[in-house]
Amino acid sequence: MSKVTRATRVLEQARVAFAVHTYDYDPDADKVGLQAAEALGEEPQRVLKTLMTLVDSKPACVIVPSDREVSMKKLAAAFKGKSAEMMKPADAERITGYKVGGISPFGQMRPTRTVIEAEAMTHELVYINGGQRGLQVRLSPQDAVALLKAVVASVVA
Template identity: 60%
Template sequence: MSKTTAATAALTKAGIVFDLHPYAYDPDAPRVGLQAAEALNVDPSQTFKTLMAEVDGKCVCVVVPSDGEVSMKKLAAHFKGKSANMMKVPEAEKVTGFKVGGISPFGQRKLHPTAIDETAQLYNIVYINAGQRGLLLSIAPEEASQFLNAGYVDLMAE
């Protein structure tokens, strides 16, 4: 497993402080984010998954707790759209340059409009995919938000 990914290289180049946390990736896990949290013995609500979605056909990146579900209505509203849906796997991999299960909001081929669930602000650090299956990074939420030019918003389904 490489410790240098497009995500870690982008953060390092920007001078952002983070720590790496490798874990045993289980490709058969029903929910990869929950499996990662369990493997690292971290609270699932502090472990964030990166999802790629489309709002009115435009690509957006969403960073939300691994133990929650995104409200498509809230997502569309945040990006001032009418409808939102999850991007299909091949398209998500193409636009990000990462494989599903290893998609990071950092170091994607292009910076897409990004939203981070507001609960990230509850923690001094959050765990987010580092751009490779089986590798998370811990980062201050404020650093992540600034790097991604992302706002905090309530994105979770009730």
């Protein structure tokens, strides 16, 4: 497995401090984010999952703790929209340039507006997908927000 991806290159170019962590990705896991947390030996609240959504039919990226579910109503409100829904996997792969299970908010093919769950900001360091299945980057959530120009909001159910 390569530890250099578009996501890690973006982080390096931005001079963001991060560490790369790999684990055995299980494509058959019921909850990929929880499987990543378990494989890394980390609390699920610190291992964030990256989900691609549509808010008022426009792409949006949402980053939440792996043990939480997104409230579509709260997500829409975070972007001052009326409705939100999950993006189809094929569309998510086309828009981001990453495979489902390896979607990173960093280095996507098309920059997408992003929201990070407010709970994530309570941790010194969090894990976010590094652009490949089985690859996570550990970094400060504040650095992630700054680099992604993300909105911080409570979007979990």
